[in-house]
Amino acid sequence: MKFSFVTLFPELISGYFQASILARAKSKNLIEIELINPRDFSKDKHKKVDAPMVGGGAGMLIKPEPLFDAITQIKKKSPDAHTIFLTPVAKPFRQNDAKRLSKKSHIILVAGRYEGFDERVPELLADEVFSVGDFILTGGELPALAVCDAISRLIPGVLGNSQSLKEESFEEYLLEAPSFTKPDIFEKKEVISDYLKGNHAKISALKKLMALYKTRYFRPELFNSIQKIDSETAISKILK
Numbered sequence: 189m190k191f192s193f194v195t196l197f198p199e200l201i202s203g204y205f206q207a208s209i210l211a212r213a214k215s216k217n218l219i220e221i222e223l224i225n226p227r228d229f230s231k232d233k234h235k236k237v238d239a240p241m242v243g244g245g246a247g248m249l250i251k252p253e254p255l256f257d258a259i260t261q262i263k264k265k266s267p268d269a270h271t272i273f274l275t276p277v278a279k280p281f282r283q284n285d286a287k288r289l290s291k292k293s294h295i296i297l298v299a300g301r302y303e304g305f306d307e308r309v310p311e312l313l314a315d316e317v318f319s320v321g322d323f324i325l326t327g328g329e330l331p332a333l334a335v336c337d338a339i340s341r342l343i344p345g346v347l348g349n350s351q352s353l354k355e356e357s358f359e360e361y362l363l364e365a366p367s368f369t370k371p372d373i374f375e376k377k378e379v380i381s382d383y384l385k386g387n388h389a390k391i392s393a394l395k396k397l398m399a400l401y402k403t404r405y406f407r408p409e410l411f412n413s414i415q416k417i418d419s420e421t422a423i424s425k426i427l428k
Contacts (some may be wrong), residue, residue, distance in 0.1 A: 189292065189343055190220040191336050192262050192269065192330075195299040196237065198223035200329040210337065213346045218358070222262075226250065229257040238302050247303035255298070255309050262296055263313075269294040273310045274331040276324055278317040281335055285318070289335075290342035297326030297335060361414050363403045366397035 205214050207219050213219045227235040231253065238248035259353040263269055270292045289295060298305070298314075310317055320331040341347055354385045382394050403413040 189218070190222065190268075190269075191206075191340075192224055192294070192296045193299065193332055194220040194224045194226060194258050194296060194337075195327075195329055196226060196250075196301050196333070197327065197329060198225055198300075199422040200327075201299075201333065204333050204337075210340055213340060214345070216345065218343055218345050219340050224258050224262060226254040226258045229254040229261075231372065241303065245303070249303050249333075250301060250309075251423070252306040254308050255305060256313065257357065259296060259298065259309075259313050263411045266269075266294045269296050271298065271313050271315045272335065273298045273300070273305065273314045273317045274320070274328040274335065275300055275304055275310075275317060276319050276322070278319040281318040281320050281331075281338070283338070285316075286335075286338040286342055289339050295336075295339065297332040299332045301327045335341065339390040360408060361403075362396075362399040363406060363410070366398040 190393065195201055201221075201223055205211055210219065214221060226237050230237050230251075237251055237254045239251045241247070241249055259271060263271070270289070272289075272295060274297065298310075318331070318335060320334050366380070368383060372379050372384060380394070383391055385391075400411075403414075
């Protein structure tokens with residue numbers, strides 16, 4: 189899988205791939221990282237890429253020409269590359285999106301700055317537009333990295349234990365159940381006793397039940413979506 193980051197600050201991206209799991213994935217050629225700076229495509233002698241908004245408004249926008257040219261250059265070399273713009277004014281990025289996108293061979297992640305992009309660029313070039321949450325950041329680099337990370341870890345070979353993917357949050361529309369390690373008692377807090385008894389069928393059933401309760405408490409809208417998917421059988425199936 190190749191990831192091309194289009195960003196005005198490539199140094200914010202590069203450091204993330206110098207340690208831990210994604211560094212190993214990169215060294216094994218499971219993922220490839222490319223950094224493209226729209227400033228390199230600016231016709232301005234000072235490499236300026238921002239301009240005031242037409243019609244007024246606070247802040248500046250990334251101009252369409254350098255951004256368009258940067259993405260177009262990537263697409264000329266890789267016509268099938270899937271282009272994603274990161275912006276707060278978009279649909280939420282979900283685990284199912286990460287699963288679907290992990291089957292792609294090349295993804296372009298476009299990180300905004302200032303007040304965002306000229307709207308014509310995503311209209312012309314975006315395959316998808318995503319938000320990572322209902323909050324505003326100083327730039328799109330963190331969301332781009334989040335999307336890349338979520339997709340990369342689903343690529344075969346990136347994680348040491350692929351079995352762990354099956355037990356994570358959102359795999360059954362639920363948050364993951366509580367987990368514990370040694371010691372059995374810490375600061376007078378005990379590990380759930382049934383976890384210690386070795387009955388794996390009972391532990392599995394208990395984890396499903398606790399995942400359900402955790403989802404209902406922390407993410408009621410997610411819990412309600414389970415009921416909407418199949419109000420008759422979804423919850424009973426989880427509790428089997």
